[in-house]
Amino acid sequence: QKEVEQNSGPLSVPEGAIASLNCTYSDRGSQSFFWYRQYSGKSPELIMFIYSNGDKEDGRFTAQLNKASQYVSLLIRDSQPSDSATYLCAAPGAGTALIFGKGTTLSVSS
Amino acid sequence: EAGVTQFPSHSVIEKGQTVTLRCDPISGHDNLYWYRRVMGKEIKFLLHFVKESKQDESGMPNNRFLAERTGGTYSTLKVQPAELEDSGVYFCASSRDIANYGYTFGSGTRLTVV
Numbered sequence: 388q389k390e391v392e393q394n395s396g397p398l399s400v401p402e403g404a405i406a407s408l409n410c411t412y413s414d415r416g417s418q419s420f421f422w423y424r425q426y427s428g429k430s431p432e433l434i435m436f437i438y439s440n441g442d443k444e445d446g447r448f449t450a451q452l453n454k455a456s457q458y459v460s461l462l463i464r465d466s467q468p469s470d471s472a473t474y475l476c477a478a479p480g481a482g483t484a485l486i487f488g489k490g491t492t493l494s495v496s497s
Numbered sequence: 498e499a500g501v502t503q504f505p506s507h508s509v510i511e512k513g514q515t516v517t518l519r520c521d522p523i524s525g526h527d528n529l530y531w532y533r534r535v536m537g538k539e540i541k542f543l544l545h546f547v548k549e550s551k552q553d554e555s556g557m558p559n560n561r562f563l564a565e566r567t568g569g570t571y572s573t574l575k576v577q578p579a580e581l582e583d584s585g586v587y588f589c590a591s592s593r594d595i596a597n598y599g600y601t602f603g604s605g606t607r608l609t610v611v
Contacts, residue, residue: 481555
């Protein structure tokens with residue numbers, strides 16, 4: 388049974404700080420990983436994906452993948468109150484499904 | 498383009514009743530997915546349509562759940578009869594390509610069975 392694990396939080400950071408969200412996965416064969424952001428009562432929204440070991444940057448967001456350690460992270464630089472949301476890590480499962488972690492709730496205080 | 502539309506947004510029904518959830522994907526998206534989030538748990542896959550065909554229904558919990566996508570456009574998910582453990586948020590998502598996991602989600606239907 389493939390699993391994706393996240394610390395549910397809440398993770399609290401002050402405005403302007405770096406928020407670090409972490410995810411581990413059980414399937415060593417997983418090749419791609421996705422980060423979704425979900426505001427309360429809204430739909431999940433894809434914000435980053437990463438396929439290769441190392442870092443991938445997009446604006447204030449950086450995804451990091453370490454396949455040897457089976458570890459994926461999402462860094463948010465210069466955190467803003469509008470970044471307060473639940474962040475979901477996901478990886479492909481069997482067939483065409485995505486396997487999600489439970490999500491980490493981020494709270495950015497102004 | 499219009500997003501993925503789901504309705505109703507909320508539904509409260511009694512145990513044993515029937516409920517039908519509807520999803521309208523983005524126009525032109527052949528791939529349609531249903532997911533469910535039960536309170537305190539992660540979002541879990543239910544099934545995947547490619548056009549009107551069920552590509553993968555391995556996540557459907559039992560035969561009380563019936564999904565259809567007639568004509569390859571909108572989809573319905575019927576729960577009959579509903580049980581208490583069916584409560585949760587049911588998400589629909591769609592994508593143009595089967596290999597594209599960055600699908601667009603709808604805002605979900607919150608189902609409460611009492």
